[in-house]
Amino acid sequence: MIKLSGCLLIIILCTMIGVSRSNALKERTRSLRILTKMLEDTIQMIRYRKSTVSEITDKFNKDEVSRKILRGENNSLSEEGKSIVKNFLSELGTSDTEGQISMITACLTSCNRLTVSSEQEETAKCRLYEQLGFMLGSFIAVLLI
Amino acid sequence: MVAINSIKSKLTAALPLLDCKLRSAIDNIPDHELSKLHEIRLRRGGKLSVSAYGSEYFVTPAGQLRSSPEKAVDVTPEEIEHTYREALQNSVYSFEKEICRGYVTYEGGCRVGFCGKAVCTADEHLTSVKEISSVNIRIAKEVIGCADELYNKLFSQGLTSVLIAGPPASGKTTVLRELCRKLSENYRISLIDERNEIAAMYNGVPQNDIGYKTDVFSSYPKAEAMMTAVRVMSPQIMICDEIGSDDELHSFEYALNSGIFLIAACHAGGMDELTRRKTLAALIEQKAFKKVVFLGNGALISKITACYDMGESIDDKA
Numbered sequence: 001m002i003k004l005s006g007c008l009l010i011i012i013l014c015t016m017i018g019v020s021r022s023n024a025l026k027e028r029t030r031s032l033r034i035l036t037k038m039l040e041d042t043i044q045m046i047r048y049r050k051s052t053v054s055e056i057t058d059k060f061n062k063d064e065v066s067r068k069i070l071r072g073e074n075n076s077l078s079e080e081g082k083s084i085v086k087n088f089l090s091e092l093g094t095s096d097t098e099g100q101i102s103m104i105t106a107c108l109t110s111c112n113r114l115t116v117s118s119e120q121e122e123t124a125k126c127r128l129y130e131q132l133g134f135m136l137g138s139f140i141a142v143l144l145i
Numbered sequence: 146m147v148a149i150n151s152i153k154s155k156l157t158a159a160l161p162l163l164d165c166k167l168r169s170a171i172d173n174i175p176d177h178e179l180s181k182l183h184e185i186r187l188r189r190g191g192k193l194s195v196s197a198y199g200s201e202y203f204v205t206p207a208g209q210l211r212s213s214p215e216k217a218v219d220v221t222p223e224e225i226e227h228t229y230r231e232a233l234q235n236s237v238y239s240f241e242k243e244i245c246r247g248y249v250t251y252e253g254g255c256r257v258g259f260c261g262k263a264v265c266t267a268d269e270h271l272t273s274v275k276e277i278s279s280v281n282i283r284i285a286k287e288v289i290g291c292a293d294e295l296y297n298k299l300f301s302q303g304l305t306s307v308l309i310a311g312p313p314a315s316g317k318t319t320v321l322r323e324l325c326r327k328l329s330e331n332y333r334i335s336l337i338d339e340r341n342e343i344a345a346m347y348n349g350v351p352q353n354d355i356g357y358k359t360d361v362f363s364s365y366p367k368a369e370a371m372m373t374a375v376r377v378m379s380p381q382i383m384i385c386d387e388i389g390s391d392d393e394l395h396s397f398e399y400a401l402n403s404g405i406f407l408i409a410a411c412h413a414g415g416m417d418e419l420t421r422r423k424t425l426a427a428l429i430e431q432k433a434f435k436k437v438v439f440l441g442n443g444a445l446i447s448k449i450t451a452c453y454d455m456g457e458s459i460d461d462k463a
Contacts, residue, residue: 052236093235096273100238 007144011137018133022126027076029122032115034065035081039088039108046100053093084110153180155285158253158352162231162282164224166206167193173208185282189225192217229277232257242364245271246340254285254345254352285345287353291316291447292323298449299436300328304382304406306433308425310413311440316447317410318342318386320440322353324408325384329356335374336361337385371396375403384408394424401433415439416453 038060045051045059060066068074070089072082084107091103156179160168163185170193171185184196192214193204202210203217211217232249233240243249248258261277299307311317322343325336336359338344344351346363355361360378362370367385371393374380383400388409400407413419419437420426428434441450 046238050236050239052234052239054234054236093233093237095237096241097238 003145007141010140010144011134014137014140015130015134018129018131018136021133022129024076025118025122025126025129028078028081029115029118031065031069031074031076032081032111032118035069035077035085036108036111036115038066038069039104039111042088042092043101043104043108046097046104050097056092078114081111081114084114155253155255156182159185159251159255159282159284162228162251162255162257164227167218167220167224170204170206170208170218171195173206174204174210175208178210182284183286184284187220187225187228187280187282189220189222189278191220193220225277225280228257228280228282229259232259232280241273244274247274250341250345250347250352251282252347252352254347256283256285256342256345257281258283285353286319287322288316288319288447289323289326289354292320292327294449295320295438296324296327298452299438304332305435306401306407307409308388308419308428308434308437309408309410309440310419310437311410311450312414312442313412314446315440315442317412317440320447321384321386321408321410322355325359326354326356328382328408329358332358332381333379334359334382334384335378335380337365337367337370337374337383338363339365339367339370340386343384343386368392368396371400375400375405380405382406382408386410387412389422389425391424394427397424397428397433398431401431407433409434413439415451 041059042056045056049055051059057070060070065074069077069085072085074082077085088104088107092100095103153176156171160171163171167187171179174182174195178197181197182195186194186196186201188194194201194214194217195204195210196202197210200212202212203214205211205216206218232251233244237244240249247260248256251257258281259274259277260279261274263271264273264275265271295309299305309317309320325334325343328334334356336344336355338346338361341363343353344355344359344361344363345353346361351359351361360374360380362374365373367388367390371383371385374383383405385407386409388397389411397407411419411422411425413422413425416437420429429437435454437453438449439451440446441448
């Protein structure tokens, strides 16, 4: 009975590891989509409202996910994603409207590229991770039995 | 007669513009001298100086005001850059118009003026300023009571349209602000503050006391603001500073024909100078202003030196 429970536990644990890896991939895509939306909103705020840097950051700080992305506390973003945020923040406010929009558009292009690649990875690997987790758990359980 | 209202609080609001070393030197200036400060000046590679008592003084790290630059606080390029970026709220793109105009209004109504190397287009159109070499922080002053003489003389019998003229630094803007505050106790006012000097709006809040019944059109082109004010705010009085450009004539006529009283200010030392300017001459010709008042400068700052009733002098102290 104990052996059976142990095996079941191992299967559940391995499946959960697979699901968590799969969720991390989904979360990365979601964060990239939010970052894309933030960059698009910033362009609108600069172009039509001439909002200052503090007005822009105040707006994003109201949302938990956006705030974490801005502060570099979002762990689901890859290094490349974090570097886009870093570039965006370091250049924000340093030039005229045209310069700012060009800079943000460049960030947006990189972000879109990352989102597409993340979406492809998500489609290809999400189910794989979940199934692998379950299979690995089952394999260990069989070995133990 | 004149009471200086909260100059120290205006100065305190301006201190974040300065880097630590400069801020500490200004902070060390004794209170009785601090309240007389008019401007804080930074020059790249120069010394920290202030304008007070009608002269410019250098400031030592201990806050002493000296005529000689020796022992005064050095101003580094980084400190100039700090002030410039702080004045622009780290958002160059939000202040493109102000950069070309040469000054920005900061919290508390202080005006940060700057100069450097102009960036121009091929047709000599100024697009930006780089390599900022000098910064002048003008501490905002509200002089409560400075318009009492003018108010009693012109508005004791009711409303009238007035043109306030005077040479530079004759207190025209300060008088306009004070008139706005006093008149808004009884009348609805639209304040056309193209240069953001009268109300000194910061984040949508007037930094100066302009009264409770005043609607502010801040940084609007004057002509457009006047037309919009008439249409949307139905004012009883319209106040605007620095009038005289050609495109304003039509808007003035529109406002006057809408039954609104105008109070405006312009640069002019005398009636001759006024009538030499096309728009002003046309407005005077049309009797748009019932009174034309001249203010003095120096010891006569904010004081009436001459008052004309539709072109005829009724009082001439000059």
